[in-house]
Amino acid sequence: MDSNSSIKIRFSFLGTGGELFKILLLNWILTVLTLGIYYPWAKEKYLKYLYNSSQFNNDPFRFHGTGKEMFIGMIKALVLVILFYGIFYLLLINGQIIALLVFFYAGLFFIVPLAIHGSYRYRLSRSSWRNIRFRYSGNKTILMLNFLKWVILTIVTLGIYTSWFKCNLRKYLYDNIYFGNVRFRYVGNGEDLFVINFKGIVFSFLTFGIYSFWWKKDQFNFYVNNIRIEQDGKISKLQSNLDAGEVFELIVINYLMMVFTFGIAYPWVVSRSLKKLYSLMYVVGEVDFDGLAQNTENYNDALGDDVADFLDIDFFI
Amino acid sequence: MYFSKAIYYDGLTSTPHPVELKYDENKNDISFVTADKIDHSWLLFSCIVEIKPHLLRISSKDNTGQQIKVEDLQFIYHFNRLFQEGKVSWYTRLLRMNFLKWILFISGFMVLIISLYMLFLPVLSDALCSVIPKDVDNEIGEKSLNSFLSDYEIDSNKTVVLNQYLREIKTPKNNKFKIIVVKSKEINAFALPNGSIVIFSEMLNKIKHSSQLNALLGHEISHVTHRHSMRSLCKNMFTYLWISLLFSDVSTVQTILAENAYTLQSLSFSREFEKEADFGSIDLLRQNGLPVEGIIELMQIISVEQKSSIPQFLSTHPMGNKRIEYNKKEIGKLKPYMIQEKKVEKLNEIWGEIQK
Ligand SMILES: [Zn+2]
Numbered sequence: 001m002d003s004n005s006s007i008k009i010r011f012s013f014l015g016t017g018g019e020l021f022k023i024l025l026l027n028w029i030l031t032v033l034t035l036g037i038y039y040p041w042a043k044e045k046y047l048k049y050l051y052n053s054s055q056f057n058n059d060p061f062r063f064h065g066t067g068k069e070m071f072i073g074m075i076k077a078l079v080l081v082i083l084f085y086g087i088f089y090l091l092l093i094n095g096q097i098i099a100l101l102v103f104f105y106a107g108l109f110f111i112v113p114l115a116i117h118g119s120y121r122y123r124l125s126r127s128s129w130r131n132i133r134f135r136y137s138g139n140k141t142i143l144m145l146n147f148l149k150w151v152i153l154t155i156v157t158l159g160i161y162t163s164w165f166k167c168n169l170r171k172y173l174y175d176n177i178y179f180g181n182v183r184f185r186y187v188g189n190g191e192d193l194f195v196i197n198f199k200g201i202v203f204s205f206l207t208f209g210i211y212s213f214w215w216k217k218d219q220f221n222f223y224v225n226n227i228r229i230e231q232d233g234k235i236s237k238l239q240s241n242l243d244a245g246e247v248f249e250l251i252v253i254n255y256l257m258m259v260f261t262f263g264i265a266y267p268w269v270v271s272r273s274l275k276k277l278y279s280l281m282y283v284v285g286e287v288d289f290d291g292l293a294q295n296t297e298n299y300n301d302a303l304g305d306d307v308a309d310f311l312d313i314d315f316f317i
Numbered sequence: 318m319y320f321s322k323a324i325y326y327d328g329l330t331s332t333p334h335p336v337e338l339k340y341d342e343n344k345n346d347i348s349f350v351t352a353d354k355i356d357h358s359w360l361l362f363s364c365i366v367e368i369k370p371h372l373l374r375i376s377s378k379d380n381t382g383q384q385i386k387v388e389d390l391q392f393i394y395h396f397n398r399l400f401q402e403g404k405v406s407w408y409t410r411l412l413r414m415n416f417l418k419w420i421l422f423i424s425g426f427m428v429l430i431i432s433l434y435m436l437f438l439p440v441l442s443d444a445l446c447s448v449i450p451k452d453v454d455n456e457i458g459e460k461s462l463n464s465f466l467s468d469y470e471i472d473s474n475k476t477v478v479l480n481q482y483l484r485e486i487k488t489p490k491n492n493k494f495k496i497i498v499v500k501s502k503e504i505n506a507f508a509l510p511n512g513s514i515v516i517f518s519e520m521l522n523k524i525k526h527s528s529q530l531n532a533l534l535g536h537e538i539s540h541v542t543h544r545h546s547m548r549s550l551c552k553n554m555f556t557y558l559w560i561s562l563l564f565s566d567v568s569t570v571q572t573i574l575a576e577n578a579y580t581l582q583s584l585s586f587s588r589e590f591e592k593e594a595d596f597g598s599i600d601l602l603r604q605n606g607l608p609v610e611g612i613i614e615l616m617q618i619i620s621v622e623q624k625s626s627i628p629q630f631l632s633t634h635p636m637g638n639k640r641i642e643y644n645k646k647e648i649g650k651l652k653p654y655m656i657q658e659k660k661v662e663k664l665n666e667i668w669g670e671i672q673k
Contacts, residue, residue: 036562130331131384
C-alpha cells in the first residue's frame with residue numbers, strides 16, 4: 001500500500017582524514033598553549049566537523065553547542081570531580097576504609113547516571129538535522145534509581161545480568177529521545193543480547209578468539225537493528241548489516257595504522273571507520289522524514305557532557 | 318547573474334521546498350521566491366557558505382535555521398569563483414594555511430615548547446626540591462636501600478671495617494653516612510639520599526690504594542650533600558608532567574613516579590651532577606688534609622673498566638678522558654695545603670685490613 005515503506009534512507013560520512021587531522025592538530029596545539037583552557041572550544045570545532053560531515057538522506061546533521069557552554073560545563077564538572085577526590089583522599093588519609101568504599105561506589109553510581117543523563121540532554125538538544133532539533137526528556141531521578149537497581153542485580157547475579165542492564169539502559173534512554181514530532185524506541189531485550197554474549201564468550205574461547213569478530217558484528221547489529229522511529233503510529237527501523245569480515249578489516253587495519261604511525265593516523269582511522277559504518281546503515285519504514293516539524297523545547301546545561309568526558313563514558317551506551 | 322534550481326528548508330519543518338535561486342555577483346546576494354509568494358533575499362556576508370565539489374549549502378546566520386541547498390555543478394563552479402565571503406574566524410584562517418605555513422606553525426610551536434621546557438625545568442624542579450624536607454630524603458633512601466638489599470648479600474666483615482674507615486674522615490654534619498658492601502661482580506657504587514653508600518665488592522677489588530677509596534667516598538658523599546637523588550627525581554617528575562600536559566594524560570605520571578621512587582640506584586645522574594660530585598670530592602679531601610691525586614687514579618680505573626664492556630657504569634658516569642681532564646684542571650687550581658700525615662697513616666692502616 002505505502003510505496004515509501006521499502007525505500008532505504010541512507011547515512012553517509014563525507015569527512016576526510018586530512019581535514020580531521022588539521023582540526024585535531026590545531027586543537028591540540030591551542031589546548032597545550034592555553035594549558036587546557038581551550039579544550040571546550042576545541043571540542044566544539046571537532047564535533048561540528050563530525051556532525052557536518054555526517055549525512056542522513058543527503059543532508060547533514062548539525063551541532064549547535066558552543067565552546068562557552070561547554071567551558072562552563074567543564075568548570076562545573078571540575079568542581080564536582082575535585083570535590084569527589086577531595087572527600088576520597090580525606091577518608092583515605094583518616095584510614096576510614098569502609099566509609100571510603102561506600103562513598104566511592106555510592107558516588108560512582110550517582111555520578112555515572114547523572115553524567116549519562118546530562119550528556120544525552122545536552123548533546124541531543126544541540127543536535128539537529130534540517131534544523132529539526134533532537135530532544136532527550138528522561139528524568140534523572142528515575143534513571144538513577146533504575147541504574148542502582150540494575151547495578152545491584154548485576155552484582156547479585158555475578159554479571160549475568162549485564163546484557164539486561166545494557167538493554168534496559170538503552171531502552172530508557174532511547175524511549176526518551178524525540179526528534180521534532182518523531183520519537184525513538186529501543187526494542188532489544190536482554191535475553192537476545194544474553195544469547196549473543198553467551199555464544200560470543202563460548203565460541204571465542206573455543207576458537208582462540210577468532211569468533212570474536214562475529215561476536216562484535218552481532219553486538220553492533222543487535223544495537224542498531226533494535227532502534228525504532230515512530231511518527232503517529234507509523235514506524236521505521238534502523239538497520240545495519242555489518243559482517244564479520246568487515247569487523248575484522250576495521251579492527252585489524254585500524255590497529256596496524258595506529259601502531260605503525262604511533263597514533264598519528266588516528267584521524268584517518270576515525271574517518272574510515274565512520275565511512276564504513278555509516279555506509280552499512282539505513283532507515284526503512286513508514287516514517288516520512290520530509291514531514292518532520294520542529295518541537296521547541298531547549299535545554300541549557302552542558303554539565304553532563306563534561307562529567308562524561310572526565311569519566312570517559314562513550315556517548316552512545 | 319546566475320540561476321539554478323535549489324532546495325529551501327524553512328527551519329520549521331524538514332520539508333524540502335524546490336525554489337528557483339538567483340545569484341547576483343554584484344550585490345553579492347542570493348534571492349528566491351517561495352511557494353507562498355514571499356520574496357527572500359540573503360546577503361552572503363551574513364551567511365554561512367559551505368562548498369563541496371558537488372554540493373553548495375548556504376545557511377542564514379540568524380537563528381531561524383533556514384537553508385539553501387544547490388546541486389547544479391555549473392552554478393556551484395561560478396558561485397565559488399565569484400562570491401565574497403563574510404568575516405572568517407581566526408580559527409578557520411589557521412585551518413586554511415598552506416602546507417609551508419603549517420610546517421612553520423608546527424615548528425614554531427615545537428621550538429616554543431622545548432625552550433619553555435629548558436627554561437623552566439631547572440627553576441621549577443629546584444624550587445620544588447627546596448621545599449621538600451630532608452626527612453623525605455631519609456625515608457626514600459631507607460625504603461630504596463631495603464628493596465635493593467633484598468636482592469644482594471651483604472659482606473658484613475668488610476662493611477664493619479669500611480665504616481670504621483669512614484669515621485676517620487670528617488663529613489658534613491647534616492647527614493649520617495654509612496657504608497654497605499654487597500657481594501657482586503659488578504663494578505659499581507652509589508649513594509642514597511639518606512646517606513647510605515653502597516659499594517659493590519668488585520669495585521673494592523679494583524681499588525689499589527686508600528687515596529682512591531677516599532676519592533670514591535668523597536664523590537658519593539657529595540651526591541648526598543648536594544641532594545642529587547631528590548633533584549633528579551624532581552626533574553624527572555617535571556619532565557613527565559610536561560609530557561603528560563602535552564598529551565593530556567596524568568595517569569602515566571603517577572605510575573612512572575610510583576615505579577621510580579624506590580629504585581634510586583638505577584637513577585642515573587646528569588653529567589652536571591657527576592661533575593659537581595667530583596669537585597665536591599676534591600673539596601672534601603682538601604678539607605680533610607688528604608691528598609687529592611687518588612681522584613685521577615680512580616677515574617683511570619673506571620675508564621679502563623668502561624672500555625672493557627661494562628655498560629651499566631658507562632650509562633651512569635661521564636666518559637673517561639673528558640672527566641679526567643676537568644678534574645686535573647680543578648686540582649691544578651687548588652692552593653697548597655697541609656697534608657695530615659697521621660690521618661693518612663691511620664687510613665692506610667685500616668685499608669690494609671680491608672685488603673686482607
Ligand atoms: Zn656519581
